[in-house]
Amino acid sequence: xxxxxxxxxxxxxxxxxxxxxxxxxxxxxxxxxxxxxxxxxxxxxxxxxxxxxxxxxxxxxxxxxxxxxxxxxxxxxxxxxxxxxxxxxxxxxxxxxxxxxxxxxxxxxxxxxxxxxxxxxxxxxxxxxxxxxxxxxxxxxxxxxxxxxxxxxxxxxxxxxxxxxxxxxxxxxxxxxxxxxxxxxxxxxxxxxxxxxxxxxxxxx
Numbered sequence: 108x109x110x111x112x113x114x115x116x117x118x119x120x121x122x123x124x125x126x127x128x129x130x131x132x133x134x135x136x137x138x139x140x141x142x143x144x145x146x147x148x149x150x151x152x153x154x155x156x157x158x159x160x161x162x163x164x165x166x167x168x169x170x171x172x173x174x175x176x177x178x179x180x181x182x183x184x185x186x187x188x189x190x191x192x193x194x195x196x197x198x199x200x201x202x203x204x205x206x207x208x209x210x211x212x213x214x215x216x217x218x219x220x221x222x223x224x225x226x227x228x229x230x231x232x233x234x235x236x237x238x239x240x241x242x243x244x245x246x247x248x249x250x251x252x253x254x255x256x257x258x259x260x261x262x263x264x265x266x267x268x269x270x271x272x273x274x275x276x277x278x279x280x281x282x283x284x285x286x287x288x289x290x291x292x293x294x295x296x297x298x299x300x301x302x303x304x305x306x307x308x309x310x311x312x
Contacts, residue, residue, distance in 0.1 A: 110134040113180045114141070118171050125166050127159060130192055130203060138186040139175075143167055144196075147206065159191050198267040201234035207269050208232065214241060214259060215266040222246045225257055226270060237261045 108116075111132040119129050122143060131142040145159045168189045175181065198204055198212065207229050214225040226245035233239070237260060244254045 110139075110181055114139065114175075117178055117180055118174065121170060121174060122167055125163060125170065127163055127167055128202075131197060131199065134181065136185075138188060139181055140188045140190060141167075141171070142190050142192050142197075144192055144206070164189050164191060194269075194271045196269045198269065201232060201237070201261065204229060204232040204239050204261075204267075205234070211270045211272070212241065213268055213270045214239075214264055216259075216263055217265045220263055222257075224248060225259070227254060230256065 111134050114134070115129055115132045118141070122129055123146065126146045127143045128146045129141060130144050131140075133140040133142075143159055143164070145157065145163065147157075168187070171189070172187065175187065196203070196207070198207055208231065210229055211227065212229045216223050216225075224245075224247050225241050225243045227241050227243035230240040230242050239259050239261065241257050241259060242254050243257050244251055246255075
């Protein structure tokens with residue numbers, strides 16, 4: 108079992124006490140990034156208004172730090188980062204797709220498969236069958252005159268994420284436009300983060 112799987116298995120039942128779910132664990136040899144989001148109630152649909160809060164991120168950070176110190180599942184010195192998924196979220200496990208039902212998604216298939224890329228609404232996810240259904244409005248980068256349903260095996264997916272379409276920025280002279288920027292789109296912060304510089308340095312809090 109790798110570092111990511113070990114950390115997820117160790118921490119998932121712990122963070123659930125804060126009504127938070129671990130979406131992803133990333134380990135690059137120097138930093139450990141744990142992406143979390145709020146647990147949804149039965150029948151609740153995820154949207155951009157009911158995600159994890161900055162207070163919850165801080166609580167998760169304080170809760171898991173001593174557990175990581177005690178069990179030491181990560182070798183050497185590293186930086187711990189607890190973050191929200193941001194506007195566009197990576198989709199890897201069936202539960203990720205379930206959370207994204209009704210949202211726009213981008214699905215990239217393995218190189219040997221066609222079509223290679225689908226973009227559209229995620230209609231369903233069958234975890235037992237290992238399939239999703241996407242109502243595609245764009246196929247291989249080409250807008251379609253009519254949307255079509257595509258049944259996709261999760262095993263055939265190379266990468267998947269939710270997609271958010273940014274609106275046009277304000278025109279020059281309009282409220283909100285900055286001098287010299289014109290209609291350039293803003294670059295929003297996509298994740299609220301709580302960073303701990305080094306696991307060997309104890310947090311006084």
